[in-house]
Amino acid sequence: xxxxxxxxxxxxxxxxxxxxxxxxxxxxxxxxxxxxxxxxxxxxxxxxxxxxxxxxxxxxxxxxxxxxxxxxxxxxxxxxxxxxxxxxxxxxxxxxxxxxxxxxxxxxxxxxxxxxxxxxxxxxxxxxxxxxxxxxxxxxxxxxxxxxxxxxxxxxxxxxxxxxxxxxxxxxxxxxxxxxxxxxxxxxxxxxxxxxxxxxxxx
Amino acid sequence: xxxxxxxxxxxxxxxxxxxxxxxxxxxxxxxxxxxxxxxxxxxxxxxxxxxxxxxxxxxxxxxxxxxxxxxxxxxxxxxxxxxxxxxxxxxxxxxxxxxxxxxxxxxxxxxxxxxxxxxxxxxxxxxxxxxxxxxxxxxxxxxxxxxxxxxxxxxxxxxxxxxxxxxxxxxxxxxxxxxxxxxxxxxxxxxxxxxxxxxxxxxxxxxxxxxxxxxxxxxxxxxxxxxxxxxxxxxxxxxxxxxxxxxxxxxxxxxxxxxxxxxxxxxxxxxxxxxxxxxxxxxxxxxxxxxxxxxxxxxxxxxxxxxxxxxxxxxxxxxxxxxxxxxxxxxxxxxxxxxxxxxxxxxxxxxxxxxxxxxxxxxxxxxxxxxxxxxxxxxxxxxxxxxxxxxxxxxxxxxxxxxxxxxxxxxxxxxxxxxxxxxxxxxxxxxxxxxxxxxxxxxxxxxxxxxxxxxxxxxxxxxxxxxxxxxxxxxxxxxxxxxxxxxxxxxxxxxxxxxxxxxxxxxxxxxxxxxxxxxxxxxxxxxxxxxxxxxxxxxxxxxxxxxxxxxxxxxxxxxxxxxxxxxxxxxxxxxxxxxxxxxxxxxxxxxxxxxxxxxxxxxxxxxxxxxxxxxxxxxxxxxxxxxxxxxxxxxxxxxxxxxxxxxxxxxxxxxxxxxxxxxxxxxxxxxxxxxxxxxxxxxxxxxxxxxxxxxxxxxxxxxxxxxxxxxxxxxxxxxxxxxxxxxxxxx
Numbered sequence: 002x003x004x005x006x007x008x009x010x011x012x013x014x015x016x017x018x019x020x021x022x023x024x025x026x027x028x029x030x031x032x033x034x035x036x037x038x039x040x041x042x043x044x045x046x047x048x049x050x051x052x053x054x055x056x057x058x059x060x061x062x063x064x065x066x067x068x069x070x071x072x073x074x075x076x077x078x079x080x081x082x083x084x085x086x087x088x089x090x091x092x093x094x095x096x097x098x099x100x101x102x103x104x105x106x107x108x109x110x111x112x113x114x115x116x117x118x119x120x121x122x123x124x125x126x127x128x129x130x131x132x133x134x135x136x137x138x139x140x141x142x143x144x145x146x147x148x149x150x151x152x153x154x155x156x157x158x159x160x161x162x163x164x165x166x167x168x169x170x171x172x173x174x175x176x177x178x179x180x181x182x183x184x185x186x187x188x189x190x191x192x193x194x195x196x197x198x199x200x201x202x203x204x
Numbered sequence: 205x206x207x208x209x210x211x212x213x214x215x216x217x218x219x220x221x222x223x224x225x226x227x228x229x230x231x232x233x234x235x236x237x238x239x240x241x242x243x244x245x246x247x248x249x250x251x252x253x254x255x256x257x258x259x260x261x262x263x264x265x266x267x268x269x270x271x272x273x274x275x276x277x278x279x280x281x282x283x284x285x286x287x288x289x290x291x292x293x294x295x296x297x298x299x300x301x302x303x304x305x306x307x308x309x310x311x312x313x314x315x316x317x318x319x320x321x322x323x324x325x326x327x328x329x330x331x332x333x334x335x336x337x338x339x340x341x342x343x344x345x346x347x348x349x350x351x352x353x354x355x356x357x358x359x360x361x362x363x364x365x366x367x368x369x370x371x372x373x374x375x376x377x378x379x380x381x382x383x384x385x386x387x388x389x390x391x392x393x394x395x396x397x398x399x400x401x402x403x404x405x406x407x408x409x410x411x412x413x414x415x416x417x418x419x420x421x422x423x424x425x426x427x428x429x430x431x432x433x434x435x436x437x438x439x440x441x442x443x444x445x446x447x448x449x450x451x452x453x454x455x456x457x458x459x460x461x462x463x464x465x466x467x468x469x470x471x472x473x474x475x476x477x478x479x480x481x482x483x484x485x486x487x488x489x490x491x492x493x494x495x496x497x498x499x500x501x502x503x504x505x506x507x508x509x510x511x512x513x514x515x516x517x518x519x520x521x522x523x524x525x526x527x528x529x530x531x532x533x534x535x536x537x538x539x540x541x542x543x544x545x546x547x548x549x550x551x552x553x554x555x556x557x558x559x560x561x562x563x564x565x566x567x568x569x570x571x572x573x574x575x576x577x578x579x580x581x582x583x584x585x586x587x588x589x590x591x592x593x594x595x596x597x598x599x600x601x602x603x604x605x606x607x608x609x610x611x612x613x614x615x616x617x618x619x620x621x622x623x624x625x626x627x628x629x630x631x632x633x634x635x636x637x638x639x640x641x642x643x644x645x646x647x648x649x650x651x652x653x654x655x656x657x658x659x660x661x662x663x664x665x666x667x668x669x670x671x672x673x674x675x676x677x678x679x680x681x682x683x684x685x686x687x688x689x690x691x692x693x694x695x696x697x698x699x700x701x702x703x704x705x706x707x708x709x710x711x712x713x714x715x716x717x718x719x720x721x722x723x724x725x726x727x728x729x730x731x732x733x734x735x736x737x738x739x740x741x742x743x744x745x746x747x748x749x750x751x752x753x754x755x756x757x758x759x760x761x762x763x764x765x766x767x768x769x770x771x772x773x774x775x776x777x778x779x780x781x782x783x784x785x786x787x788x789x790x791x792x793x794x795x796x797x798x799x800x801x802x803x804x805x806x807x808x809x810x811x812x813x814x815x816x817x818x819x820x821x822x823x824x825x826x827x828x829x830x831x832x833x834x835x836x837x838x839x840x841x842x843x844x845x846x847x848x849x850x851x852x853x854x855x856x857x858x859x860x861x862x863x864x865x866x867x868x869x870x871x872x873x874x875x876x877x878x879x880x881x882x883x884x885x886x887x888x889x890x891x892x893x894x895x896x897x898x899x900x901x902x903x904x905x906x907x908x909x910x911x912x913x914x915x916x917x918x919x920x921x922x923x924x925x926x927x928x929x930x931x932x933x934x935x
Contacts, residue, residue, distance in 0.1 A: 081754050103807050105817040125697035125750065132699055133747050133756060139867040140756070142674075142745065150867035151817050152809020170815065178813070179865060179876050 035195035045079035046188035054078035073160035084129040087160035089120030094160025098128035112202035145182040167194040266359040266379040278634035284358040293901040298347035305788025311916035315346030322768030323375035339524025364652030364715040367632035374652030385409040385416035388932040397923025400427030420449040429918040431911040445471035459508040469498035489533040512561040548580040572599040597621040612636040652713040674755040679708040697750040713739040727778040736769040765797040794827040811866035812874040826871040832857040847891035878913035899925040
């Protein structure tokens with residue numbers, strides 16, 4: 002159900018992109034909507050990454066080996082509930098991020114000029130704030146389930162200074178609609194993102 | 205049989221085959237004598253032709269702490285009689301409460317509790333003869349600790365009752381009234397049913413001259429059950445418990461009486477080692493030993509100075525002790541872990557209450573008391589069992605005034621001084637207007653409060669179970685606890701500076717109840733009550749720091765403001781002399797007011813069942829978790845002159861919110877809800893002359909099971925009971 006609707010949204014988006022790209026654009030109209038890309042089951046558990054983060058390139062839409070962690074090949078990386086960005090103390094890139102609350106993936110089209118991109122820093126300070134109900138997720142102490150906060154997006158400046166919006170959709174393997182703490186495998190990132198390759202702040 | 209309907213010599217009938225019965229502390233000959241004395245003098249409980257009328261005449265004590273007719277208390281009170289408990293085949297307190305409209309039985313690792321007027325189990329005070337039961341686990345007092353096979357009646361007062369009872373009586377109180385010694389009494393019963401569940405009772409008592417004595421014993425055991433047949437673990441493991449009660453009284457003079465009431469409860473649950481295999485094929489062997497013990501001793505001195513002045517001095521002591529030892533063994537012995545939990549609470553209370561008949565139409569009640577409360581537990585220190593104390597002093601007063609025949613006013617207030625948190629004043633005002641004999645309108649407004657408990661102040665707990673590792677620090681422990689964690693290098697990130705965390709305040713509420721009792725005809729009565737409770741400073745957990753293991757440190761804060769409101773209705777219809785039909789219903793709306801504000805501001809988003817993110821509107825918001833909007837019951841009771849009785853009771857609760865799935869921490873469309881719950885219980889039996897009685901019944905006739913949301917419901921239960929009872933109330 003969830004999958005098929007995501008697929009439908011994807012197809013619709015792709016259609017819009019195709020349609021938009023056929024029409025002639027000029028400088029005064031906003032850039033064409035970026036394509037929404039879905040990524041499933043990025044395993045961030047330290048057991049599988051030998052204690053390293055699971056690195057990902059938003060530009061190329063593919064995982065990056067941890068051996069490339071000191072390069073600008075990656076943009077975002079995951080280890081359990083912590084998300085780092087290639088910049089600040091986390092990497093050599095130009096990356097930064099902030100958590101945008103109260104919007105939807107489709108509605109968020111422009112990074113406003115007064116937005117501040119935060120950098121990862123020492124002492125457990127991250128551009129994507131950690132903690133339940135502080136950043137991208139909340140933890141339910143009764144069910145022990147971690148749920149991405151609906152309406153929260155990660156607005157990311159990539160290692161090479163481009164912009165992306167990222168929405169985590171599930172923290173569990175296979176993205177079950179109703180994760181059960183006894184059976185669901187946590188630490189698996191499912192997310193979708195829009196990457197603006199032209200360097201503008203428009204999606 | 206309603207208390208107002210006294211017969212010169214009545215024998216209540218309870219229970220059974222004597223051969224294996226051993227009465228504790230009672231001479232065999234005496235018992236035999238009682239047995240013979242009872243023979244041939246038996247009369248069968250009268251069926252009443254107008255239940256509604258008699259009910260309002262029934263005397264209750266919980267609503268005003270004075271003896272009052274049920275029809276004259278101006279607040280919502282429900283009485284469950286011994287007869288109802290017997291005919292329903294209820295064994296534990298939760299069994300009978302589950303069948304009352306507006307009471308929602310909750311069940312989780314902390315025990316079986318009751319939600320009243322939409323408020324959590326933490327906010328209902330549970331009393332035996334007016335004295336509180338202690339030993340709550342995460343705020344829940346486990347109702348299954350209380351055997352109700354030997355009691356006289358249960359009184360349920362809904363709405364804030366802190367003006368008389370102090371802390372915890374925010375949603376209301378449930379008072380279990382025990383049997384009083386009669387001239388001669390003896391009873392025994394045996395019940396056996398599905399899941400190897402047995403319940404055995406025996407009691408005997410007498411009154412001689414100025415002295416009276418009553419001994420009661422109950423034994424309960426069950427094999428437990430397993431809802432998931434492929435699992436090696438039981439859903440409910442076997443356990444057994446027993447309750448012994450001794451009541452003694454002495455009348456020094458007709459004006460001065462002493463009563464001693466004691467209760468001893470002991471429950472043991474030993475889980476034999478059983479093994480499970482994890483995903484990698486490693487074996488984990490689990491075993492556990494757990495015990496719970498309860499001691500209650502209540503000394504009451506009553507003295508009547510004159511026709512108009514009466515005083516009651518009560519000295520009450522109760523001790524609750526729970527101990528759990530768990531052992532996890534792995535194929536790799538270095539991973540073996542143990543879990544040990546110790547919790548003991550000592551509660552001592554001195555109270556005096558004086559009732560003064562100021563004039564022919566007004567009564568003044570005044571009382572004061574002092575409570576010594578202490579707990580010993582390893583939950584407050586990682587390695588040691590430590591003691592925490594609290595002292596509470598209080599005074600209360602109440603004035604009942606009936607200026608005209610049709611008007612009744614009750615005003616009261618209680619002031620609680622507490623060593624550990626700020627003092628609190630709880631007022632209450634109740635008014636009743638009668639319109640002839642048929643209609644009574646009640647309205648009341650009252651304050652309720654709940655003091656922070658020992659857990660919220662002193663807990664210092666790190667969960668070491670596999671996959672966890674979080675820490676919870678009580679309000680008084682948060683600075684020291686955080687300092688220690690920081691020194692140990694366990695803190696990655698501080699989210700709230702411990703120095704800025706304020707002292708916890710009591711949770712407070714204001715409750716309004718407006719209702720009516722209407723006798724439509726001799727055979728039909730209608731009871732309606734509207735309620736609204738506004739609660740401030742609700743205590744909840746919040747994160748204060750992140751640990752290096754990425755888990756969090758939690759503490760307690762006064763954060764939430766919530767309301768619960770709704771209407772409860774009950775209709776009783778005496779179809780014919782031997783057949784009564786009743787129906788009950790509760791409609792409930794609840795909300796967190798701060799969440800509502802956020803929704804109005806358009807700040808809350810949700811994820812629907814299709815994974816689409818949407819802006820949550822008021823109509824998407826579903827109120828507080830774990831609440832049923834609709835609860836209903838229908839009951840049919842049959843009872844004839846020949847002693848036959850039969851009944852069928854159905855209860856319904858519509859789906860309640862279980863958990864948040866979209867990370868916004870509130871309940872909205874797209875979150876997880878339970879299934880609708882429906883259960884029907886039936887029972888049939890015969891009361892024979894000479895005090896014997898036989899009964900068979902089936903609870904959960906349609907075998908409702910729901911392993912996810914109702915793991916406390918084992919499935920269909922079939923049982924049979926035989927009993928014998930003999931009571932002589934007058935010489």
